[in-house]
Amino acid sequence: MTESPDRIYANPQAQVADFAFNEDVVRVFPDMIKRSVPGYPTIVENIGVLAAQFAQPNTPLYDLGSSLGAVTQALRRHVKTHGCKVIAVDNSSAMVDRCREYLHAQDAMFQELLPVEVVEADILALDFQPCSLVAMNFTLQFVPREHRTPLLGRIRQALLPGGALILSEKLRFEDADEHQLLTDLHVAFKRANGYSELEIAQKRSALENVMHPDSLEEHRERLLAAGFSKVVPWFQCLNFASLIALP
Numbered sequence: 001m002t003e004s005p006d007r008i009y010a011n012p013q014a015q016v017a018d019f020a021f022n023e024d025v026v027r028v029f030p031d032m033i034k035r036s037v038p039g040y041p042t043i044v045e046n047i048g049v050l051a052a053q054f055a056q057p058n059t060p061l062y063d064l065g066s067s068l069g070a071v072t073q074a075l076r077r078h079v080k081t082h083g084c085k086v087i088a089v090d091n092s093s094a095m096v097d098r099c100r101e102y103l104h105a106q107d108a109m110f111q112e113l114l115p116v117e118v119v120e121a122d123i124l125a126l127d128f129q130p131c132s133l134v135a136m137n138f139t140l141q142f143v144p145r146e147h148r149t150p151l152l153g154r155i156r157q158a159l160l161p162g163g164a165l166i167l168s169e170k171l172r173f174e175d176a177d178e179h180q181l182l183t184d185l186h187v188a189f190k191r192a193n194g195y196s197e198l199e200i201a202q203k204r205s206a207l208e209n210v211m212h213p214d215s216l217e218e219h220r221e222r223l224l225a226a227g228f229s230k231v232v233p234w235f236q237c238l239n240f241a242s243l244i245a246l247p
């Protein structure tokens with residue numbers, strides 16, 4: 001599949017619109033997320049590896065905010081548990097359409113993959129089935145803050161004993177110096193991946209009203225308040241981290 005380079009913010013814009021997961025973003029998304037999120041390929045692949053340890057026979061695995069299905073594909077590469085299926089959910093119709101195309105291509109290439117259902121829906125309105133794994137890879141940061149604890153509570157209620165939530169997020173840091181250092185290093189990461197100062201600045205302003213990262217401490221407290229018993233960080237690269245939360 002051809003991968004178009006992300007040039008969305010390459011030219012000066014009189015007014016930078018709020019970031020949206022629309023067709024323009026869909027076209028460049030694989031390139032955009034790899035060049036923007038330090039550790040993204042490692043996180044995605046290892047969500048598959050971790051999921052295989054938690055998946056239980058005859059249960060669904062959720063990929064919430066699935067975008068083009070990168071996590072769903074990793075789940076299908078690694079989870080061999082009998083009777084599992086993946087439910088991939090996203091509320092962007094542009095993402096869902098392209099995700100279905102990618103997954104059909106994967107179906108045609110490999111036999112015996114877990115079945116997948118791609119659902120166009122708001123994860124806040126989802127009726128969760130009892131499940132053994134939920135992955136949210138850089139999705140919760142786009143959910144309005146007041147909806148985060150109730151959503152995590154519903155996920156906790158749906159998780160079967162022995163299951164897990166894998167939650168990846170951009171982090172902010174409570175210590176101002178630490179926050180500044182890791183923000184500067186993230187900018188250096190984007191620069192090293194070929195983004196110009198203009199692209200970095202315009203994307204920052206596009207995300208400002210749309211994406212609201214929390215600190216690791218806030219995540220831990222919220223997950224415990226939502227009923228999870230244990231929160232274990234398993235990955236951090238600069239200001240991006242992934243956690244395992246156990247029911």
Ligand SMILES: C[S@@+](CC[C@H](N)C(=O)[O-])C[C@H]1O[C@@H](n2cnc3c(N)ncnc32)[C@H](O)[C@@H]1O
Binds near residue numbers: 091
């Ligand atoms: C940064 S992307 C996720 C990347 C993807 N998980 C991956 O690993 O490639 C965030 C996704 O969450 C989706 N999203 C945001 N809020 C949502 C909601 N309330 N319900 C469903 N999907 C949502 C967006 O449409 C977008 O595709």
Ligand SMILES: O=C(O)C(=O)C[C@]1(C(=O)O)C=C[C@@H](O)C=C1
Binds near residue numbers: 170203207
């Ligand atoms: O923080 C940034 O600058 C980002 O580009 C992050 C981020 C994300 O974490 O989801 C934001 C939007 C795109 O989906 C890709 C990456």
